[in-house]
Amino acid sequence: MTHFLDDLATLARDTPDAVALRWFGGRDGARVREEVTFAGLAERVERTASGLRAQGMEPGDRVLFSIRPRPEGVVLCLAILRACGAVVFVDPGSTPELFAARIAAARPRWAATEALLYAASSGPLRGVARSRGLLLPDYGRLPVRHLYSGRWLPGVPRGARRAARVLADDVLPAVALPAAPSGADGGADGGSPDGGDPALIVFTSGTTAEPKAVVHTADTLGGMLGLFAQVGGLRAGQRAHTDQMFLGLPAVLSGGTWEIPARAPKDAPEAFARGVAGADSSFLVPADVTALLDVLEARGADGSPVGSPAAGPAVGPAVLAVGAAPVTVALLERGRRVLPGTRWIAVYGATEILPAAMTDADEKIAAAAGSGTAASAGSDGGSDGGAPGDLVGRPLGGIGVRIDTAVVGLDEDLPEAGAEGDAAAGTDTDAGAPGDGPAVGELVLTGPSLMAGYLADLDAGKPRVTEHRTGDLAYQDEDGRIVLVGRNRDMIIRGTVNIYPGLFEPRLRDLPGVGDAVMVGVPMPDGDERVVLVVTAEHAAGEGAPRDSAEPRGKGVPWVRAGTDLARSVADQVARVLDHGALPDLVVEASHVPLAGRSRKPDRHALVGLVSPLAGTVRA
Structure with missing residues (x-):
């Protein structure tokens, strides 16, 4: 059995003096260290x-x-x-x-x-x-x-x-x-x-x-690196400028040079902008893209302020892949405007199987325009009135797709299946060979980068997994492209961290003075999410406004406020009970938590609408 690192030995024999790694440093991040x-x-x-x-x-x-x-x-x-x-x-x-x-x-x-x-x-x-x-x-x-x-x-x-x-x-x-x-x-x-x-x-x-x-x-890592090589179109002699190993290593094993920035893009966007200019490929998370575009929009190609006579179009890499979080149409439109010479690619996948599908900015933007929404696509871009959703693209070579329509998803928010879809029975479709209609169900994936399993299961002697249930609700259009329409379990994505509120909310409810606690993600224009923790006062949940508020009590639309005594108290304590990666960006107090659906679960969708103005974001 071969190891993916055997390719490195071959490259060392065939191109011994070519540069495999180039690490930048210095005060401005521009010096090759x-x-x-x-x-x-x-x-x-x-x-x-x-x-x-x-x-x-x-x-x-x-x-x-x-x-x-x-x-x-x-x-x-x-x-x-x-x-x-x-x-x-x-x-x-x-x-x-x-x-x-x-x-x-x-x-x-x-x-x-x-x-x-x-x-x-x-x-x-x-x-x-x-x-x-x-x-x-x-x-x-x-x-x-x-x-x-x-x-x-x-x-x-x-x-x-x-x-x-x-x-x-x-x-x-x-x-x-x-x-x-x-x-x-x-x-x-x-x-x-x-x-x-x-x-x-x-x-x-x-x-x-x-x-x-x-x-x-080693085998599934090799499969992952091979799939990323498809994403970047990597070839010998190319430069990949990124701090992400999953693009850097494929570049090296393809015979190219992995250029490693001195600091992470979000920490030193100016240095990253200089380093990535003219590269063949790069990979960023959405939050890093925003930091990069902010820098590029603030200056011209030669460092002149944007709008000055000397300013010209900014220079970026030939291909810029964006992933590890939802990639919005707004972000791609902005990226295409600032870096018109760059091919923008949105990558979809999960830690369990990465990457799985990709689409470029032109395709995703056209699909959204066809569906009449800012971030959705129908079965052929929306022109036939198919179920709206977020186009994430065609499965990569070797990725198998199954749409399990037997999954019970969100109570009221699921779009209806297509006229020929059957929402009562599971359907199996191979990548590139969709079924008769856009039947919506849980997206299930297989492929060469599929994990062996979860650690606790493998250590307990359980067999390796044969597929990954993503938790994403999706369908495949007539071209075999994957379109997401929601999730069948709650998850917030901030940066590269997946936050499952259900894991943390029980501990938050045990904090002094807290009656209920719900974590929600407020979408941001670049596809990232801002985490907001909504708490209610003990003995008052469902019965009125915050304790220090003069607003009337009632069970209608909740009152939501930041800066209350309870909100400040909880904000001071969350570091004791939450992962660093799950700490909220904002803690607010609500009069009560709205409920929805047959199961009377917290209406997270409604809460996002209520807290968005306080979070200082524009709702996607």
Whole structure:
């Protein structure tokens, strides 16, 4: 069985002196700090993998990984995979209890951590981190073997080895990948069965009792990288300027150069704008796109203010893929206006199977115009009056699509199925071969990048999954394109974080003085969401206005206010009970929570409308 990193060895032999990694830095982020050739990268990965094995890393060992994309970190990550270890991503900003639960679930034997993170979690910078709301765990006290990147800082535990120095003089023989279990299912395209131990573990959600993590193997990672190569149209000699590994690595394995910005785009948009200009491809989340466009609109191509005689059209990459959150028509229209020479692509997928489908700006905007809405599309763009929704595009090669119409979705908000659709029976449709009508149901996906399963299930001995139920309600139009029309479970997407309100609301309701608590996501023009926590007063839920309000009580449309005593009190306490990634942007108090549907659930749609003005956003 081949490993996707075998392609790196081939490139090192065929194009040894070509640049594989280019890392930028300096005060303005424009200076090249380090370049690594294909020959150098392959050698460092193999020698580091041998060094890890020589120090005791065994196949299946799990490595807690907290290093930003840098050549040193990229080499270490690939070396862990080459040594048949598993890279474990855990958000260090989660609550201490949840972090501990995730570590207990992952059972890592190693930790690979930036020296700065050790210093911020146990050294002199701990107070600074706490002042910024980060209750970082004490990495140095974890009972694991420690590797660190960067220069040594106070807080790095005694005995820790710097990653750049874990190099064996002699490359040890590679460890053979385990064979796939007998009878394992192949991908949707009939390819080779998935095999191997876990290679990547990503914690996505869950509670302290049941932390949830997605598990990928070397094979499914290889499938993922191959699909991203389709998205970017990657070829040898191209430049991919991005801080996202899932586009950077495919670029390298395609024979191109992964250009790594000095800082994340949202943190240094000016530097990113300079670096990405003229690149062949890039990948951004919607919030980063907004930061980039803000910078580009504030100046001309030569740095002149927009509107001045010298100002010209801004320059971007040839292809800019946007994903990890909903991509709105408004964002694509703005992007196309600011960077008219760039091909804008919207990518759809999930951590469990990524990427799955794509569409470009022209197609998505045309579909929305045809349906008569700002962000929807009918079965052929809407001209036949088909069910409205959000066009996410055609499935990528190898992705299988099934629309399960037997799923019971949103009570009142589901559009009706097409005239020939049957809402009472499940339908199976292959990508590119839609059924007779736009029957709406839960979108179910298969393909070469499908995860092996969830960590708790696999560790309990359960079989690998054969499909992923996305939770998205969708249909396929007559061209085989996927159109989303809603969700059959609540989820908020902010940045790259999926927030499931139902996991956190019970803990919020236990806070002093709180009667009810509902988290909602307020859509923003760029497709991101602002998280708003709505609370009601204890003993007053459903019976009136906020306690310090002079407004009349009643059970009609709720009164919603920010800055009340209760709202301020809850805002001061949420960091104790929520992940850092789930902290609300705003806490408000409501007189009561409106209900809707046959099940009388909280009417989140109504709440979004009520809190949007307070959140300072325009509702999509």
